[in-house]
Amino acid sequence: MNREPDVVRFIAMVSEQIRQRRKTLGLTQEQLAERAGLSVNYIARIEIVSKTPTLGTLHRIARALDTDVPKLLCNEETETASAADPIEYALSGLSESEAAFVLRQARSTAAYIRRHRSGQ
Numbered sequence: 263m264n265r266e267p268d269v270v271r272f273i274a275m276v277s278e279q280i281r282q283r284r285k286t287l288g289l290t291q292e293q294l295a296e297r298a299g300l301s302v303n304y305i306a307r308i309e310i311v312s313k314t315p316t317l318g319t320l321h322r323i324a325r326a327l328d329t330d331v332p333k334l335l336c337n338e339e340t341e342t343a344s345a346a347d348p349i350e351y352a353l354s355g356l357s358e359s360e361a362a363f364v365l366r367q368a369r370s371t372a373a374y375i376r377r378h379r380s381g382q
Contacts, residue, residue, distance in 0.1 A: 274311050276320075279334045281309045283327045297326035 284294050291309070295302040299322060307313035308323075315323065317331070324331045349368075353361040 270311075273314050276315075276334055277309050277311045280323055280327070283329060283334070284309075287327060289327075294323070294326055298322040 284291070289297075291305045292302050294300075295305045298305070298319075300319065304313060305323075308315050320331050320334060324334055327334075353364060356364065
């Protein structure tokens with residue numbers, strides 16, 4: 263089944279919300295599965311976006327994560343971070359060395375653009 267790109271991005275965002283919430287609570291996939299009454303394999307497949315949970319399953323997962331379904335469906339924290347500091351948002355999820363690499367590349371690119379824009 264082919265999915266529209268926006269749908270795929272939305273499903274990936276929901277999967278990431280679940281994974282991030284689980285990690286924030288310090289839960290393993292096994293612990294989340296047990297709390298939600300689901301298999302570990304099913305939780306893993308949701309988190310890698312190879313399985314799309316039903317609303318009923320999302321409700322079970324949300325309860326197991328001490329949250330509610332709307333918070334899993336809406337990425338308010340990321341939207342706020344993105345609007346407030348797009349560079350910080352772009353670097354989120356990267357290791358310290360990966361973020362440092364990206365920043366070096368950005369500085370180099372910005373310097374290149376300034377040199378060529380001013381005709382030097």
